[in-house]
Amino acid sequence: MRPGEETGMIRTSRRTLLRTGAAFAGVSALGFPAIVRAQAEKIRIGHLTPLTGFLGVIGSYAQLGARLAAEEINQSGGILGKQIDLLSEDSINPATAATKAQRMLEQDGAVVLLGEISSASALTIMQVAERNKKVFFSTGARSDALRGKNCNKYSFHCDIPNTVMVNAVGTALSQKGMVKGKKFFTLTADYIFGHDLLKAAKAFFGAHDANLIGDELIATDVTDFSPYLLKVRQAKPDVVCCNLAGNQVTNLVKQYAEFGFPYPLVGFNLNTGDAWAAGAGNLSGTWPTVWYHTLNNPTSQAFVAAFTKKHAKPPENHAWIDYITLKLLAEAINTTKSTDSNELIAYFDKQTQFDIGKARKAYFRSWDHQLVQEAYPFTVKPKDQMKDQWDMLVLGDVVPAANDPLESIYPTREQNPCEMKA
């Protein structure tokens, strides 16, 4: 006899099942017309971001940021006198992201779309936006190709692109004498974002007399890096460079600290959520960021205070970027008094300036729709100087420097193959 034989199976009575089903059906029939009526008076905005998978952690911050912005806008009277109805969902993967984007525009009545971190998913949403002639703000995707050869009139790019991240870190490394004549080994995420970042890194190494002696393309589901670390050791580089994204950066940083290699680890991409997850004692080196919660700016600090009050932890850079994107969108709709995508595009194409919580105001460059803004390299604070577990990073000098034009760190028209169809 198997253990537990006498207990038998659980049986759900058919009557209970039918009763529950009928109750659900009844509630649905009574509730829906009221819900639909209420929603007709709202402005619907579709928000897609990865909530699962290797980008899920930073995606959940993005969702919190967008929701906070929607709440604040609604509390201050909404946009054009209407409340925002933010439809926020997990984008899951590029194919599902496109399906959901299409559904949000076609069936749910979203007037614009925003969100995303994965460059691969952002690319498919961009195609949906163009097909439907609706604006899409790609808030967290960093691949140069999205605002380059894949650019389109309806897509706007809020995060800094790969080239800027490479320039921000590369400049800081050059100042420390860690680039010229040095041997680099890169570990690169094997999808559009990583390929693109490697391309930008190669261009930087080429222009600054550095040698790329090895690169490993790494599938996005890899969690154990030990075989790759052995290959790093075999190559004996001067500097190891991480071109990964999301949880993979955290895993690599932890395992790199575990193996205790003498070669410094730096990276061209890191989100603060991944830095916090790696832990203070594991992270070292120089990395780029688009924003950090200690940035001394009144707009940023007001956002940090509101977010921290609500969630008992400071916001991560993806929370900030989704927050400011919804805020600047609301500002644009209020100013143009329209939710029409073409009118919004015309407004942004005037290179209207927005306060995004940094020293200099930002604007969408009219010819590639890139939000031109400051970026920062950072290093890691010694553990004994941290005020709390979130206070891990020391921001380096802003790039570009205060007296250089903002666009000087972005790809130029000659470098960027973006050609928008009218």
Place this chain on the structure above:
Amino acid sequence: MQLEFLLEQVVNGLVLGGYYLLIALGLSLIFSVGGIVNLAHGAFYALGAYVCVELTTRLGFGASVAISPFAVALLGILFERFILRRFYTADPILSLLVTFGLAMVAEQAIRMIWGAAPVSTEIPQSFRGSVIVGDFLFSRYRLLVLLGIWLLLQKTSFGRVVRAGIQRPDMVAALGIRLQPYMTAIVMLGVGMAALGGAFFAPITTVHPAMGAEIMTVAFVVVVIGGLGSFWGVVIAALLVGVVRGIAIHFEPAAGEASIYILMFLVLLVRPRGLLGERIEKFE
């Protein structure tokens, strides 16, 4: 030189296989004795990691690694008494469904308690760094963990129960031990091992709510290759998976993750019950 690098990958793969073993053995144990494919096994692995991180701030790393498997094993008692016990003789599809559902509930519960953002912990300084033996390089931490796992399975009565439980469940039952309390102990052992795996992995991987689902795929591959109901099958499969992955990454990095599934495919083509698997009536 090339051969030396390849050997280094093989040895590293064996070490990694030791890790997979800890998770896969518990899965195989609960299956062998209770006939249940426990899809919630990964949730106990995740809980082990979270409890370890939580305790580390108060008790230090060593004590936390030792305590967290016991804490999670206590949860295993509730899991067995109130859930698993009802499904030992039922259609296997029901236990699959209920443990699948439980895995999702556990993941969301972790999200509610600890939040969606990962929590972090570190290896103590003295365990960090590499050990170089001859031409081979090892992570000191992983070697210590592997030694711990070996001692646990080979030198303790705990290990003997695990080995006997997987290999000869009917014989253990025939010795006159009452089945239900015995099953409770088996589930405690199984989930305790998963939690120990979680505690060991916590400092070298991202501790996040979905980490249980991540490890389950590899654990299943190992159990399927090894064959259900075979202790040595699971041991060989865990080591084989680690080694094959290492070799694949050495020669063709892009095929690294796919290689273990190709291995599973090939093994199942030749031996549908896995390397050393036995015929299990319930599933045939």
